[in-house]
Amino acid sequence: MKIGIIGGTGPQGLGIAKRLAIAGEDVIVGSRKEEKALTVVGEANEEIKEHNPKELVGMANEDAAAAADVLILTVPLQAQSATLKTIKENAKGKVLLDATVPLETAIGGPVSNPLHINPGSAAERAAKILKDADVKVVAAFNNISNSHLANIPDPIECDCLICGDDKEAKEIASDIIEKIPGLRSIDIGPLNKAHLIESITPLLIGMNIKFKSHYGGFRITGIDFE
Amino acid sequence: MKIGIIGGTGPQGLGIAKRLAIAGEDVIVGSRKEEKALTVVGEANEEIKEHNPKELVGMANEDAAAAADVLILTVPLQAQSATLKTIKENAKGKVLLDATVPLETAIGGPVSNPLHINPGSAAERAAKILKDADVKVVAAFNNISNSHLANIPDPIECDCLICGDDKEAKEIASDIIEKIPGLRSIDIGPLNKAHLIESITPLLIGMNIKFKSHYGGFRITGIDFE
Numbered sequence: 439m440k441i442g443i444i445g446g447t448g449p450q451g452l453g454i455a456k457r458l459a460i461a462g463e464d465v466i467v468g469s470r471k472e473e474k475a476l477t478v479v480g481e482a483n484e485e486i487k488e489h490n491p492k493e494l495v496g497m498a499n500e501d502a503a504a505a506a507d508v509l510i511l512t513v514p515l516q517a518q519s520a521t522l523k524t525i526k527e528n529a530k531g532k533v534l535l536d537a538t539v540p541l542e543t544a545i546g547g548p549v550s551n552p553l554h555i556n557p558g559s560a561a562e563r564a565a566k567i568l569k570d571a572d573v574k575v576v577a578a579f580n581n582i583s584n585s586h587l588a589n590i591p592d593p594i595e596c597d598c599l600i601c602g603d604d605k606e607a608k609e610i611a612s613d614i615i616e617k618i619p620g621l622r623s624i625d626i627g628p629l630n631k632a633h634l635i636e637s638i639t640p641l642l643i644g645m646n647i648k649f650k651s652h653y654g655g656f657r658i659t660g661i662d663f664e
Numbered sequence: 665m666k667i668g669i670i671g672g673t674g675p676q677g678l679g680i681a682k683r684l685a686i687a688g689e690d691v692i693v694g695s696r697k698e699e700k701a702l703t704v705v706g707e708a709n710e711e712i713k714e715h716n717p718k719e720l721v722g723m724a725n726e727d728a729a730a731a732a733d734v735l736i737l738t739v740p741l742q743a744q745s746a747t748l749k750t751i752k753e754n755a756k757g758k759v760l761l762d763a764t765v766p767l768e769t770a771i772g773g774p775v776s777n778p779l780h781i782n783p784g785s786a787a788e789r790a791a792k793i794l795k796d797a798d799v800k801v802v803a804a805f806n807n808i809s810n811s812h813l814a815n816i817p818d819p820i821e822c823d824c825l826i827c828g829d830d831k832e833a834k835e836i837a838s839d840i841i842e843k844i845p846g847l848r849s850i851d852i853g854p855l856n857k858a859h860l861i862e863s864i865t866p867l868l869i870g871m872n873i874k875f876k877s878h879y880g881g882f883r884i885t886g887i888d889f890e
Contacts, residue, residue: 583886586886595885595886596885596886599867624871626867626870626871626874627870627874631867631870633863634863634864634866634867634870635867637859637860637863638860638864638867640860641825641852641857641860641861641864644852644853644857644860645850645852645884645887646887648852648853649887649888649889651886651887651888653885653886653887654884654885654886654887655884655885655886656882656883656884656885657882657883657885658871658880658881658882659821659822659879659880659881659882659883660809660812660821660822660877660879660880660881661871661872661875661877661879661880662875662877663875
């Protein structure tokens with residue numbers, strides 16, 4: 439199984455890519471420009487080589503979407519729609535993990551949620567854009583901090599909530615998530631719950647700022663998931 | 665310090681009341697009708713007497729508000745506004761912990777947030793209603809399950825997020841919360857963050873339903889709060 443990280447050269451995408459490569463997965467890092475992907479991947483492979491990873495491969499986003507079996511979207515909200523349109527054709531029938539979070543940080547202002555006044559979620563928007571390409575969208579990785587992902591090889595002591603409308607796609611997502619040491623995947627239900635997952639991110643970012651951390655996350659307590 | 669639980673005869677209010685009485689606090693349980701408060705308090709005192717509590721006292725909500733130094737509001741969203749209006753005069757200048765959560769459970773349907781389309785939160789609404797009475801509102805207890813509160817004497821392995829605009833009021837809230845074994849109070853900032861706290865509750869309720877539990881909660885990880 440090949441995993442393609444769409445918009446994978448930012449800290450979130452690259453963090454996930456490195457972690458999965460170290461876990462032995464075949465990972466393609468996609469970027470708007472192939473050249474950028476190749477440069478970033480070259481540096482990343484050098485950085486993580488002591489951990490005996492599978493080598494990361496760089497491609498343009500649309501080629502990564504074609505070559506991979508499962509896609510992970512890691513772009514800012516503002517780029518979500520445009521990016522999905524460029525890969526839609528090549529993503530047909532595939533599973534897409536959407537890590538997009540509706541964040542809008544005003545300088546010095548509070549971290550807010552621009553979708554708050556417009557019910558729904560980034561993940562549901564992705565599903566809508568990709569609808570006629572039969573892409574199975576799963577909200578995932580929304581609550582995992584970039585700093586945590588970059589802090590290789592320390593385990594990430596966090597739960598990763600996911601949701602989606604396709605059971606098999608969620609199983610694939612969980613398998614991928616749990617390849618990263620420390621992460622536990624919890625399926626909270628259908629895709630229309632994505633706003634509940636996405637709204638935890640501004641909470642964690644606000645706590646990180648207030649308490650001077652970069653690693654805020656959470657573990658669900660009181661529920662036996664076995 | 666006397667703690668008055670406004671709307672305290674429901675499972676949430678009574679759970680908090682019992683826990684705090686066992687912790688040695690003076691607790692007044694308020695109800696719309698004094699008679700109801702007296703009946704419920706009589707039963708509750710009997711139930712918890714083996715834990716050597718301070719004896720719970722029952723009063724009408726408005727009398728509880730007058731007699732107590734700190735108030736905890738535990739009513740359904742639908743009753744929040746009307747209840748606050750009845751105690752407003754007697755609550756002047758006091759601290760009020762608001763545990764109200766915007767929940768609306770359609771039968772068999774998803775747990776939704778009726779305020780989602782109308783930015784803000786139940787706690788901000790409380791502050792607005794109480795504004796000219798100089799009441800210091802703190803969002804608190806929103807994420808702690810009733811079943812957990814009732815599960816005496818087991819500790820509640822959960823974090824309790826709070827927020828508010830008055831530092832001293834938040835310190836009082838934290839002191840009260842941490843009298844309950846297991847609970848850790850985390851101040852996430854000003855009252856305009858309350859929607860972030862309140863939106864975790866439908867997430868936890870949904871998980872409780874999906875995974876057949878009553879005790880869903882969470883611990884924040886990766887942040888050193890000392």
